[in-house]
Amino acid sequence: MANSIINKLKLNGNPISREGNPKNTIHHVVVKNPLRDDAFDQADALKIELISTKFEEIIKILGLDITDDSIKNTPNRVAKMYVNEIFKGLNPKNKPKVTVFENTYNYQSPLIELNIPFTSFCEHHFVPIHGIANIAYIPKDHIIGLSKIHRIVDYYSRRPQVQERLTIQILQELSTIIQSNDVGVVLNASHNCISCRGVEDLGSSTLTSAFTGKLESDNNVMSILLGSNGKQ
Numbered sequence: 615m616a617n618s619i620i621n622k623l624k625l626n627g628n629p630i631s632r633e634g635n636p637k638n639t640i641h642h643v644v645v646k647n648p649l650r651d652d653a654f655d656q657a658d659a660l661k662i663e664l665i666s667t668k669f670e671e672i673i674k675i676l677g678l679d680i681t682d683d684s685i686k687n688t689p690n691r692v693a694k695m696y697v698n699e700i701f702k703g704l705n706p707k708n709k710p711k712v713t714v715f716e717n718t719y720n721y722q723s724p725l726i727e728l729n730i731p732f733t734s735f736c737e738h739h740f741v742p743i744h745g746i747a748n749i750a751y752i753p754k755d756h757i758i759g760l761s762k763i764h765r766i767v768d769y770y771s772r773r774p775q776v777q778e779r780l781t782i783q784i785l786q787e788l789s790t791i792i793q794s795n796d797v798g799v800v801l802n803a804s805h806n807c808i809s810c811r812g813v814e815d816l817g818s819s820t821l822t823s824a825f826t827g828k829l830e831s832d833n834n835v836m837s838i839l840l841g842s843n844g845k846q
């Protein structure tokens with residue numbers, strides 16, 4: 615099953631390269647973030663302590679007075695936010711438990727979940743990516759609780775990311791859980807690294823999409839997810 619999903623996986627029509635090994639493409643692998651093998655050897659409490667120390671240095675280097683009442687707890691605040699909140703999706707222990715239900719009513723049409731809000735973080739600049747996810751799947755033997763689709767989006771968002779990878783990871787996870795490769799994922803997001811630095815283009819957005827199985831050729835569902843037929 616996993617192979618048939620991955621074999622048909624495309625990102626806007628093109629296979630994408632696997633990080634660190636350009637000869638292997640998405641056709642052969644589950645797309646992962648570039649984590650080291652020892653990524654979770656340190657306990658969260660130690661990570662918070664270490665990040666706090668480093669962030670205090672950054673604040674000092676910028677010339678800010680770390681003893682100022684407003685700033686003195688910022689290093690610890692940032693460290694806790696990194697580990698416990700905005701990057702918690704890096705750690706597999708925080709993966710949501712998702713159970714599926716038997717498709718006893720034999721529902722075989724696309725189920726479409728629109729406007730799932732997410733906040734991720736650009737791994738190139740560590741600033742937010744705000745967006746919405748539109749997701750569709752055609753059930754086979756199993757259906758998934760709607761809120762679980764939101765939790766999957768949230769889990770993979772809470773990492774330093776690129777939007778292309780996030781799109782594929784959500785699609786692969788959903789395909790694995792529901793054991794169906796009839797899945798479509800569209801993300802429409804604005805990147806703070808575009809709006810608040812560099813070209814400073816406020817108001818632009820980035821659309822990524824991945825469709826597999828029957829949804830690869832379902833123009834109606836595609837147009838709904840892409841927003842040309844539905845509310846964005």
Ligand SMILES: [Zn+2]
Nearest residue numbers: 736738739807
């Ligand atoms: Zn960026």
